[in-house]
Amino acid sequence: MRQRLALWPIVALLLSLSLLLATAPGAQAAGATGKVYVLRIDEGQVIDPGLAQFGSRVFDQAEADPDAVGIAVVLDTPGGYVDSAVRIKDRLLAAPKRIKTIAWVENEAVSAGALIATAAEYLYMAPGSVIGAAEPRELFTGETADYKALSVVVNYFTSAAEARGRDAAVARAFVDKDHPIPGQTDTLLTLTYQQAADMGYASGVAGSLNDAIRQAGIAEYELVEPQWTFxxxxxxxxxxxxxxxxxxxxxxxxxxxxxxxxxxxxxxxxxxxxxxxxxxxxxxxxxxxxxxxxxxxxxxxxxxxxxxxxxxxxxxxxxxxxxxxxxxxxxxxxxxxxxxxxxxxxxxxxxxxxxxxxxxxxxxxxxLTLSDSAKDWSAQSPERSHLVGREGRSLTVLRPAGTAVFGDQRLDVVTEGEFVPAGVPVRVIRVEGTRIVVRAVDKKS
Incomplete structure (x- = not known):
């Protein structure tokens, strides 16, 4: 009887440990539904600074959410600005390990869109979609960028491909027509959905975004699509x-x-x-x-x-x-x-x-000119010292030079540097040769 009673504390301890393990956060997470945040670059959107800023907010929200298990980028874009695509590429490569990054090419991911697709951990292509053709162009002429700019873009693509275990030679062929891959028929490489999957550049073919997410290994999830703010x-x-x-x-x-x-x-x-x-x-x-x-x-x-x-x-x-x-x-x-x-x-x-x-x-x-005619204009005589102390009115804006009228005489005058609007009383304070210096008259004094 005593031996049976001695077993009760051990049984109670085992039951307590089982209860704690059942309610532990890890046990809850194993059967819980995660969240997949969606960034849409579709419907022919151009990749621009505004989109890059919005993308940064989507990444910030996902990384701050403990329930986030993935970020999915939907791509159907003709490309855009390389600097903006690089901002999104960097966020994809720097995503926490607990968050899977998935790119699903709905129709086309060309130019800067191909860079974003390359930077995702998982890349899936929809039937009929294409990826590639990322040669940089000059803004002014539309011609191919010089070798220096081309080299920078090549490095963006190849480094992203290497980071994700993709063929860097394929990534380079997207950008540089002078470095084709074996069997390439186009001057600048563009891959169909099946070619990308067969080469291993894409993770596979997915008919929908949900299909791509499930193939990436996320079985239970909830889609979260942040909206653009005003x-x-x-x-x-x-x-x-x-x-x-x-x-x-x-x-x-x-x-x-x-x-x-x-x-x-x-x-x-x-x-x-x-x-x-x-x-x-x-x-x-x-x-x-x-x-x-x-x-x-x-x-x-x-x-x-x-x-x-x-x-x-x-x-x-x-x-x-x-x-x-x-x-x-x-x-x-x-x-x-x-x-x-x-x-x-x-x-x-x-x-x-x-x-x-x-x-x-x-x-x-x-x-833009004077409204009055110059019929009463008189030339300045060499000697104007008698004008000192005389008061008149600015005919034009003095900034600092302009014209003032004294009785029936219109004269070129200059202030000591201050701005005087038109129609303001002025007084001649000194004459320096042909230079007549005036000052605004303060009527309050």
Missing amino acids: SEQVGRFLTTPWVAILLLVLGVIAFGIEFMQPGLTGPAALGVICLSLFFLGNALVGTAGWVEIALALSGVVLMLIELFTPGFGVFGLAGIAAFGGAIFLAAPSAGLAWRYLVWTALAGAFVLFALIRAISKRGLGRM
């Missing part, structure tokens, strides 16, 4: 190249009109809005920050100093350099940055010149 959509739209170029051109032209005719609040407001939207868009997609914004503001301030202060162009040149530097740093890539700068300079100069000519030809020159 700010992400706005950022993607504002960083579309033609939208960004339009914002820059309109902003430069608007400020040019304001500089020619100060006091017109409309052009200044339009310029501020356009340039602010350009930098806001790049900030929303993660390519611009406070450094770029501060550099742009300093450029505008320097150009304003040059406008209202006599000098030798130092402030103006420094302002242009600072503003151009801000645009260059804010752009998603160096190639796109040069495109912004060149098109902004050319289009801004051409449109501004055409605008001034059109206004003058249509009799609207009063917007």
Whole structure:
């Protein structure tokens, strides 16, 4: 009887351990349903900075979710910007071991899309899909990129393929037509779904996203598809190249009109809005920050100093350099940055010149010139010292040079550096040869 009683503590201990093991987190996870996060680059979407920023958020959410077991990228894209694809490629390669990364090519993964597909741990092709044709092209001409740019893209592909155990020679043939693989018939390699599977570059053929996930070894799962936020959509739209170029051109032209005719609040407001939207868009997609914004503001301030202060162009040149530097740093890539700068300079100069000519030809020159005629203009005599102390009114904006009227005389005058709007009382404070220096009269004093 005593021996039977002595067994009870041992039995109770075994039952307790069994209960603890049954309720342990590992035991729950073994039979639980995991989550597979989905990043869609389908329906012909272009891989751009906005998409890369959205992709980063999808990865962040998945990696922060303890129930996440996979990230699936659905691909049907003609490609896009290499720098944006590299951001997604890096996240795929750096995903935690507990999260499987799966790429499913629904229709085509060409150009930058092929890089993303290569970087996934598992790559499945839908029947009829293709992958490859990733030769980099110049933004301006559409011609094949130079050898330096080509070499960089080749390394992106080959390093991703090596990291995932895929044939690096195939990855290189996607990019470099001068390094074909045996049996390649196309100038630039493009593989059909069956060729990719037969070569082992793809993990297999899958008829659907769910089929691809199950073939990757995830039996029980729940699909999670994060949606685009409003700010992400706005950022993607504002960083579309033609939208960004339009914002820059309109902003430069608007400020040019304001500089020619100060006091017109409309052009200044339009310029501020356009340039602010350009930098806001790049900030929303993660390519611009406070450094770029501060550099742009300093450029505008320097150009304003040059406008209202006599000098030798130092402030103006420094302002242009600072503003151009801000645009260059804010752009998603160096190639796109040069495109912004060149098109902004050319289009801004051409449109501004055409605008001034059109206004003058249509009799609207009063917007940019004096409204009064010069019939009462009188030449300045060599001796004007008697004008000291005389009061008149600025006829044009003095910044610092301009025209003032004294009685029935109109004279070229200059301030000591301050800005004086048109129609303000002024007084001659000194005459230096033919140079008449004036100062605004403070009526309160």
